[in-house]
Amino acid sequence: MTRVVVGVxxxxxxxxxxxxxxxxxxxxxxxxxxxxxxxxxPVTSVAAGRxxxxxxxxxxxxxxxxxxxxxxRAWVRGVNTHLPGDIGVRWAVQSLAGFDARRSAxxxxxxxxxxxxxxxxxxxxxxxxxxxxxxxxxxMQQAARALLGEHDFSSFRAASCQARHAHRRVxxxxxxxxxxxxxxxxxxxxxxHHMVRNMVGTxxxxxxxxxxxEWVADVLAARDRRRAGVTAPAAGLYLVAVTYPARFGLPTxxxxxxxxxxxxxx
Numbered sequence: 001m002t003r004v005v006v007g008v009x010x011x012x013x014x015x016x017x018x019x020x021x022x023x024x025x026x027x028x029x030x031x032x033x034x035x036x037x038x039x040x041x042p043v044t045s046v047a048a049g050r051x052x053x054x055x056x057x058x059x060x061x062x063x064x065x066x067x068x069x070x071x072x073r074a075w076v077r078g079v080n081t082h083l084p085g086d087i088g089v090r091w092a093v094q095s096l097a098g099f100d101a102r103r104s105a106x107x108x109x110x111x112x113x114x115x116x117x118x119x120x121x122x123x124x125x126x127x128x129x130x131x132x133x134x135x136x137x138x139x140m141q142q143a144a145r146a147l148l149g150e151h152d153f154s155s156f157r158a159a160s161c162q163a164r165h166a167h168r169r170v171x172x173x174x175x176x177x178x179x180x181x182x183x184x185x186x187x188x189x190x191x192x193h194h195m196v197r198n199m200v201g202t203x204x205x206x207x208x209x210x211x212x213x214e215w216v217a218d219v220l221a222a223r224d225r226r227r228a229g230v231t232a233p234a235a236g237l238y239l240v241a242v243t244y245p246a247r248f249g250l251p252t253x254x255x256x257x258x259x260x261x262x263x264x265x266x
Contacts (some may be wrong), residue, residue, distance in 0.1 A: 001065050004075055005068040007251065008060045013126040013235070018060065021207065027051075029089060034082035038075065039068040048101045048242040049108055049191070054234030056127070058254045059090065061242045063101040089253050098247050106169070107243035110196045112184040112234045112258045122166035125221050127257075128181065129200070129236030136205030143206045144173040146217035147199060153192055156202070160233070161193035166223075168192060170238045175203065175248075177178045182207075185240075185256070194231055202229035 008031060016024035019033070028045060035043040048061040070078070083089070097103070114129040115121055121128060129184035150169040157166045172187040183201070186196050202219060205211045219227045239252030 001067060002069070003065050003094045003097075003099060004062055004078075004092060005061065005063045005099060005101065005248075005250065006075060006092045007090045007092050008057065008062055008169070009088050010057050010060065010084045011126070011205070012051060012053070012055045012057070013237075014086060016056070017048070017053045018047055018057075027057075027060075030083060030087055031079075031089075034079045035064060035066075035075075037082045038070060038220075040077040041067065044217045046101050047071050048105050049239060051237075051239055052194070054126070054235055054238045055239070056236045056257075057239040058256055059241055060239055061105070061244075061250070063095060063099060093250065096248055101242075104244050104248065105190075105242050106245065107187055107189060108191065109185065109240045109243075109253070109256070110191070111238045111240045112186070112196060112198065112200045112232065113238070113257065114182040114184070114232070115180070116182060116207075117250065126235050129233045131203075131204060132209075133208045134210065135182060135204060137207070138177060139213045140175045140203045140207040143203055144175055144214040145211040146214075146220055147173055152223050153195055153220070155225055155228045156195045156198040157192040157225060158194035159225065163192050166192050168195070173199070175210055197232040197234065197237060198225070198228055200232040202238075204232065205229045208236075 010027050015027050015240040018027045020026050020028045032043050032045050043064045045062045045064045076089050077087045097217055114133050116135045132261045148170050152166050154166040155170050168190055170188045174185040184200050238257055240256035243252055
């Protein structure tokens, strides 16, 4: 039995999230069907994280076990021939003993892309979040500092979350305006359900001037989801990269998505 690791990119618009479901189309179900076609036997996969409906991935890391002897290129090109155009395997390697896509992960990085302008961007409607309100960057940057470190993130946890607890460690939370949009970059050891989208929605309240920057620390301390902001739309969220110990020899993660919006006439 060989354990193979693949890096998968997908547009989550048309899927009910990553995780396989009985009555919905999911990324995991599509990928396992394609992997099984190349392996010649049913395949069960394990991913680094379970993205929600409409959430995208630049590099979801997935492992599976197989009896089939195939070169790495077959797990890329061969599998891609059985996948729809909005899902693609980008690389494949045979793993060292003990690798687990979920348990071996040291860090996960998400990026949220948001446009604050009077009208929603039509061409990027499934790729980016939108608010009609103009947001100030500096107050959001100040507020974001309260979320750094190890905390109980219950205030940013969806009611449907199945995790045993909400203690997580956030190592970086950047907020900047770039190429006509606001980019939120979040890096943590792990996330609870809707954590990034709820943090973004909360920071948006600060950016809009509804709340002072200090309010976010109060929200965090309350450990009460009702105290935080709305859940930002799924379309703007991307799983960018998952970090593993160097001994596993996985490819370097991608930098992440940015879409340049047109700024006036050329």
